Amino acid sequence: MSEPNPEITDALVAEHGLNAEEYARVLEILGRTPNLVELGIFSVMWSEHCSYKSSKKWLKTLPTDAPQVIQGPGENAGVIDIGDGQAAVFKMESHNHPSFIEPYQGAATGVGGILRDVFTMGARPVANLNALRFGDPGHPKTRHLVSGVVAGIGGYGNCVGVPTVAGEVNFHPAYNGNILVNAMTVGVAEADRIFYAKAHGAGNPVVYVGSKTGRDGIHGATMASASFDEDSAEKRPTVQVGDPFTEKLLIEACLELMATDAVVGIQDMGAAGLTSSSFEMASKGGSGVALNLDHVPVREDGMSAYEIMLSESQERMLMVLKPGREAEAKAIFDKWDLDFAIVGELTDSGRMVIQKGGEQVCDLPIDPLAEAAPEYDRPWESTPAQPDLTADQVPAHDPAQALQTLIACPDLCSRRWVWEQYDHMVGADTVQRPGGDAGMVRVHGTDKALAVTVDCTPRYVLADPVQGGRQAVAEAYRNITATGAQPLAITDNMNFGNPEKPRVMGQFVGACQGMGEACRALGTPVVSGNVSLYNETGETAILPTPAIGGVGLLDDLSKMATVAFKADDEAIVLIGETHGHLGQSLYLRELCGREDGPPPPVDLEAERRNGDFVRELIRGGWVTACHDLSDGGLLVALAEMAMAGDRGAAIQPPEQAAPHAWLFGEDQARYLVTAPQAGDILQAAQAAGVAAYALGRTGGPALKLAGGPSISLQRVRAAHEGWLPSFMSAAG
Amino acid sequence: MQAAVIVFPGSNCDRDIAVALERASGQRPHMVWHKDSTVPEVDLIALPGGFSYGDYLRCGAIAAHSPVMRDVKARAQKGTAVLGICNGFQVLIESGLLPGGLLRNESLKYICKDVGLEVETHDSIFTRRYRNGQRVVFPIAHGDGNYFIDEDGRRRLEDEERIAFRYCDAMGQVTPEANPNGSVANIAGIYNRERNVLGMMPHPERLADPLLGGRDGAAMFDGLVEALA
Known part of the structure; x- marks a missing residue:
């Protein structure tokens, strides 16, 4: 079957989320009109979600270095030294838009995606966390969303056997139309056995493993880069469906393969699937890639190159092996009953050349796409300071009554109903269960433990983004400190509204400033992160929510x-x-x-x-x-x-x-x-x-x-x- | 005591039970892949918790037909001790080694928490270190632990003293409020007629280490080592 080859009209370009300026850049890079496959690839690679085009300028200001940092931002996850030749690998990522449209699958695949980011690097996941924000409890959708998101997080995490040990849940009307589902995974690896998403060595085989590719999730990254409107519910088909059972097999198979020395580079297929994984790996390793899509395992017949390249089917990984190691690797994936297919090889052309059905369907230069993505300096305005408020301007209520009200309010009441649906003990290393200041997981077979937490107080950030940004980092620091552990580093999940509005962009800029100051002062650099913008419905933006995931180390458990x-x-x-x-x-x-x-x-x-x-x-x-x-x-x-x-x-x-x-x-x-x-x-x-x-x-x-x-x-x-x-x- | 832990695709408490067994016995268990056709000569076979085959079809149903299960059944019938925890219990039921069924929790939710259990009888290799009527705390972590058996079956279990544990409250009373999942007669674990096979939903291996919050589970493994050494 030959590829659909429609005329590339302005309307089609706009549908792909590229503005006129960006499309002009596409034409300049190619020196010709792209075909549909190529347009699709530009669209996802330059989406806000994949390119960080609005946020990059400010993210660069965050401190990322410290003696304990082995790998900072830019990889699948951050890596820090936890002594004894071991490393903690962690990251947090949002799955906000999909979770609003389909709460169970949206949240479940959010957990699946962040787990892959961590075990991709050679780490065994040891703890999951999540930061959830829902709308007003009185809003008609809230109960349904809470129920679905919690069940989805549990359904995925429980099955893969990674304990969910900490998290936060808040309610506020500003999230009525845009809930936040931020999932974090922490893994442990040998410090000298970290795997990176770098593809190098012309002639090395490019291998696809995991689930088959279906039509689900096409343009998920583009959806995550736009505001919601009335028709958002119709986007349900772009929400992926998760299979935690396959993920569990994939974890075991990948870690088994990584214990050999057959892997050159490896990357999970997350947002923008095969497109972003292959482009990012090739770009980081300075390679070219030749792919033959006829070899990609597919779930249904008649899938076009466009669909295969943009599918966001879950539980898939792309890896580059050393030559001659294919049979050994395939035996491991056969043992775990997972697909294993050689879909191409590295070249030294610096280009992505894709074949399907004997036709060449794509020929793009890699670097301009992956690295030379647009970067914007969006106009921003700072949030005006709130007038002071002294105690005598606030009515004094009876303390007993006030405590009784506060302790039962949606933001302070017990979250037992939530975390009892998560297996928080599997692994038999959970030394502090949910409900305390931080979750704590013993490093298996040792007397030390990791203290993990997620924190943010969005109402502070709204009132004063700089102080709010500082406070989020400081609270994570305190929660770890209160267990006795030394805070080591953070991951951030920046959830904001539409960055094209100067007020919202100002919140982002202010939060980054405050976070950066706190990270420097408290010695906890940012080692990984994720940005989720356009969390708006109509004119209502969410509260600015820079969720901070903190990791600390307690080197002697008896002191906890x-x-x-x-x-x-x-x-x-x-x-x-x-x-x-x-x-x-x-x-x-x-x-x-x-x-x-x-x-x-x-x-x-x-x-x-x-x-x-x-x-x-x-x-x-x-x-x-x-x-x-x-x-x-x-x-x-x-x-x-x-x-x-x-x-x-x-x-x-x-x-x-x-x-x-x-x-x-x-x-x-x-x-x-x-x-x-x-x-x-x-x-x-x-x-x-x-x-x-x-x-x-x-x-x-x-x-x-x-x-x-x-x-x-x-x-x-x-x-x-x-x-x-x-x-x-x-x-x- | 030499033990074997069966590893199904989707097992996720295989390491946890192996750690608890090794801690008690000083011997590292064999980890046996579900595609193997035989289990090594051992004193105890453990079927771990988890989501074998993703719980597809019915919890434990596909695992019950794994190649290795034919030998597990033969060994059980010859008298080898077999312990199935959580998903392992579901597999034992689906294999026909234990009677009854495990349905979706009454709340329709997955539940992970510590529960009180009354030790119904210490007359087994698994519970010899406990007292009759002793209250112990083990965690549960399951979505399908609602034990069902018909009236005749329940009476038979009771008459033959084959109920190992029942869910109980903080005072040791077996009450409807203490039942976390809707199980018939608060049943949390049962034996086969020969008492060499135990299936249970709670996880003794998760509270066999004081750092995890308790060690009520350790007595089960210590007792097994004593009985099977």
């Missing part, structure tokens, strides 16, 4: 700290300064119905100092429990520690403080710790120049405020555990 109170009558000490900052707090939103004021400022020096101090306390065996303070402030954190340890506390706020601001303000750089006695900790804090305050003692069945109310732990727990299950089981 958890949030739970451990014993009665222990001292509770608050580390860090409390000013009672209520701007953008959950107290303000949930109790007063307001979302205003500036977000809490992030003093990066204090973050570093307090974090170092807390880690020292934990490692020295001084504290029995530790929890970072974030959403909801001090009383919420205290309640979380009490619920986890099933014992209450009696606390004494300072007399001069306004109780509502002191108890619910969201000042940064703070932790709560417990210890048999406060004295040594207060003394050490003073010596280290760290603010510390003896808050009270553990014990009893309630949270008691000196001179104030006593709040039954049982009631707090009922409110905390109750909201999500009752929301999800409600009719409608």
